Amino acid sequence: MTELSIDTKKRVLHVRMDLRGEAAPIKIHVNKYDLKKSGTATTLTIVEVTASREWLAEALREFVTGRSFKLPASAGAVLKLLT
Numbered sequence: 001m002t003e004l005s006i007d008t009k010k011r012v013l014h015v016r017m018d019l020r021g022e023a024a025p026i027k028i029h030v031n032k033y034d035l036k037k038s039g040t041a042t043t044l045t046i047v048e049v050t051a052s053r054e055w056l057a058e059a060l061r062e063f064v065t066g067r068s069f070k071l072p073a074s075a076g077a078v079l080k081l082l083t
Helices: 054-063 073-082
Strands: 003-007 012-017 026-038 041-051 068-071
Touching: 026 054, 041 054
Parallel strands: none
Antiparallel strands: 003 012, 012 026, 026 041, 041 068
């Protein structure tokens, strides 16, 4: 990962990374995400995401969009400070 930006007010996340075998950097734009806290657990749900490569965009739509992921306690604590 060469770049990461998070806008907690707009709930937008941008990632740029260099992958082996790819000639140019890959960009992933999470256009909307939701965070939910229940007790000490925090879950992240990706609502809308796009990518600079069609193969990756399709994989993200298939395996990531709409699914909730439990975050480690340390990540939840950091996100709490950012929001």
